[in-house]
Amino acid sequence: QACLAVKRLYVFENAYEAFMERFLPRVQKLRLGPGLDESTQMGPLHTERQRRLIEEQLRDALESGGRLLVGGKRPESEALRRGYFFEPTVVLEPSLDSRAAQEEVFGPLLPIWRVKGLEEAVELANRSPYGLGSTVFTRSLERASYALEKLEAGYTWINSVNRIYDELPFGGVKQSGYGKEHGIEALEYYQETKAGVVRWR
The missing domain is CATH 3.40.309.10 (Aldehyde Dehydrogenase; Chain A, domain 2)
Known part of the structure; x- marks a missing residue:
């Protein structure tokens, strides 16, 4: 749960x-x-x-x-x-x-x-409307890189499950949430972004 x-x-x-x-x-x-x-x-x-x-x-x-x-x-x-x-x-x-x-x-x-194979696994995994975390177990760096790039999930582990690091942004994609906790990305919640346009003669 x-x-x-x-x-x-x-x-x-x-x-x-x-x-x-x-x-x-x-x-x-x-x-x-x-x-x-x-x-x-x-x-x-x-x-x-x-x-x-x-x-x-x-x-x-x-x-x-x-x-x-x-x-x-x-x-x-x-x-x-x-x-x-x-x-x-x-x-x-x-x-x-x-x-x-x-x-x-x-x-x-x-x-x-x-x-x-991995391509089919990724395709089926991405059919889900949710995308919080995913894990791939492999001995192949090529497969690991493919999974990291293609899986529609906010967090992807290779050869481990549910290891959270404060330095990395944590949060889902699709219907698994909005925004990020942890990492530099979390600090953006405390900032107010401003835009300025100056015309100078």
Whole structure:
């Protein structure tokens, strides 16, 4: 439930099987519980309304053609009935027009798409009306440079996630906000720009 949490995942076809063999078991092992329990790895959503929204986005993703891989329901444990818990959920390839693809998902629902390469991944990522952050994992400096240039996001990480630096401007593009925090750009909010025209004889 963070603005910079990973909302969508695009995986190269030639790496998909190996990636999922490692990724899905880790998702399934996430330990749900109350925030004061030190063994908890994922807590509840903050409201019942938000949990219902995640369920609606999931239902739409499945109805659009997505395939449920993990999770997809409220936990059945008696100990978790008091909170607004929802299982960590992974959906494979819902429609690109589905709500999970076009809305911000603030909860444990992750849609995944297989792509042929970086160009397709960037194209699909840019279909979103939002553009706060993005991440690319690569060993290629050429691919990293391409992603930095082409991704429509205010912040792009290469081989890391959600590392914020005060020296760099932070803020989204498209429907992910207006203006910047941090960096020199943030100081512009405290300035009043003036224009002057002088005609001199």
